Amino acid sequence: MSSDVIPAIAAIIPAAGVGQRMQADKPKQYLRLQGKTILQHSVERILAIDSVSRLYLVLSDDDAYFASTGLPAEQIERVSGGSERVHSVLNALQLIDSERYPWVLVHDAARPLVRKQDIDLLISEGLSGQHGAILACPVRDTMKRGQQFITETVSRDSLWHALTPQFFPTDLLREAIIGALAAGVQVTDEASAMEWAGHQVRLLEGHSDNIKITRPADLQLAAFYLEQQY
Template structure:
């Protein structure tokens, strides 16, 4: 059974206020995208990659891709459309029950141990899995005036991370339904949840930062420095898997 990796990297990253898309910003002597792909390759060297890029991308350098088997796919306007295009590119090759792992291009600090734990969790899984971290901060619900309405309980609240892994055909059906209905889909798990299914949580490290705002780049550099010093590829959390349930993020 082939393991497929999909990396959406077609975004412009305007919130970074940079001179280039955030996946091409320099980090620890390389680009964010190159570091992300290297982490994935460390964990899954034999996987096949579909890298989703803007059709007008002038920053991409194929030398940053460590995989021997990979293809470039033109991305869409939104994440859901981009991932669906990657699945379209796989239709002639992927089996219905092949696992597809989708990982954000802007998560270069994902621990290799977490990637391996996610993969191991697929052995006895019927629906799919995603890396996630339990909410640690006090959660406030705002009202229409921007004031605190009330405090939300942190119990059973999780931050959804990536990778997220689902069977090829199930993910295709879920994304098609989301596109047909115009449902708000911010990650692959939310599309699966809209079908009435509950993906399984695999607890991941808080090192798995998504670079979104300018200050995140410095935080990612610090995380990479710590990981290099401890020589762990970023140690994962000790408890890795949890019973099936929906994700609140």
């Protein structure tokens, strides 16, 4: 799809969490990776997409770190975070004019390595359908279910790791999240709300280095991957 027919897209990055599993003295999105914060990397990769006209960055009201990142205020609208990630995303969706931004791209603050070519693919292929798409990676390992002991081996056929960004029509996503929350459904990502609402969400294979930084060892792995990308 040529760029002149791509509609204006709004992006949402929920970044109000504290990342307790990182065991750090600050929220994980403000830890440094190759001279920049994780959040800076993530935001800059989304803003590098020409069709993304506005970024809604969801932050805790008492966030004391964002002001020092130097991110461009003219392209970013700050939004108050909610009690959970899904509520943060919904807070942003409630502010987005769907006539101006009919499609929305939602990306994790802790995924600083997403590649431009994957985002371009997501937007292009997502716009070719009606209900949106997500980046994902096929499961490669043998899957087990259990607690302390294995209860069963689960076939990895047709299993995928869900990544971000995830890309949906703005109105459909807003309605799906509101409906799912009202029904008491656990919304773990945007696609899960769309699935609950009965929409067909397309899977698009992305690069496996689009990792989510969750634990201390992930930061070292991300630094390695970042060096390989350049």
